[in-house]
Amino acid sequence: MQIRLDKFLADAGIGTRSEVKNLIKRKAVTINGVCVAKPERKITPDADEIAVNGTTVAARGFVTYMLHKPAGYVCAVKDDRFPTVMELVPQNRDLFPVGRLDKDTEGLLLITNDGGMAHRMLSPRRHVDKTYLAVLDRPAEKAYIDSFSVGVEIGDDTPTLPARLVICDGGSPELAYLPEKYCACADAGRVALLTIQEGRYHQVKRMFHAVGSEVIYLKRLTFGTLVLPMSLKKGEAIRVEAL
Ligand code: URA
Numbered sequence: 001m002q003i004r005l006d007k008f009l010a011d012a013g014i015g016t017r018s019e020v021k022n023l024i025k026r027k028a029v030t031i032n033g034v035c036v037a038k039p040e041r042k043i044t045p046d047a048d049e050i051a052v053n054g055t056t057v058a059a060r061g062f063v064t065y066m067l068h069k070p071a072g073y074v075c076a077v078k079d080d081r082f083p084t085v086m087e088l089v090p091q092n093r094d095l096f097p098v099g100r101l102d103k104d105t106e107g108l109l110l111i112t113n114d115g116g117m118a119h120r121m122l123s124p125r126r127h128v129d130k131t132y133l134a135v136l137d138r139p140a141e142k143a144y145i146d147s148f149s150v151g152v153e154i155g156d157d158t159p160t161l162p163a164r165l166v167i168c169d170g171g172s173p174e175l176a177y178l179p180e181k182y183c184a185c186a187d188a189g190r191v192a193l194l195t196i197q198e199g200r201y202h203q204v205k206r207m208f209h210a211v212g213s214e215v216i217y218l219k220r221l222t223f224g225t226l227v228l229p230m231s232l233k234k235g236e237a238i239r240v241e242a243l
Helices: 005-011 017-025 115-122 142-150 173-177 180-187 203-211
Strands: 029-031 050-052 064-069 106-112 130-136 164-167 191-196 215-223 237-239
Touching (some): 005 017, 005 050, 017 029, 142 164, 142 203
Antiparallel strands (some): 064 237, 130 215
16 A cells, blocks of 8 residues: 655654655655655555654554444444454454444444544544535425534434535435335435534434434445445445544
């Protein structure tokens, strides 16, 4: 796996991305003994020897998986009652789930040992988009779009941040993710895509509840720039480039 030199150095704890860019520009960094001036240079961490001011930098060995979480698994490292998502990825290297999906929610979940990345993806200040496909118990009303776009009261101290709702019609490509048993719901206007930038407890279910609908099926399709691949089956995980 190849990664950018500046990302490798930042992940290895040498400094922030801009600090390591400065180091590279000041010609303090070598790849296999040769000085490099380009932060975007690609390196192979397992094969190349990277040094800063003559001292070799060890990779921290971060690993991140994208899991297609099936319903029935809890997002915890350990649980006494239910199977955990950790059973679905290789068991090593201090992995943990990046945030939580409810036990009955399916879809894109990251599992990593990279605490910095997890923090960046989850930080409320970074407003990382997450898109969910939701099947409702009744047709979604157009008024929900406006309510969600300004934020709704869901019983917390503050209303939700503005969120984007799209009510699916028969032509929505995201319907390809819908389990067959819910296909008729799309024709009935009961399937919607909701993009939120927060990660409050049961947030999507509570937002629909606040406007008068209940979520009967929920799947996360995207997280930041990542999209759940159609080819990734439920319960399968793939490694993703560090984010
Ligand atoms: N919102 C929910 O209500 N549940 C999830 O699992 C994720 C977001």
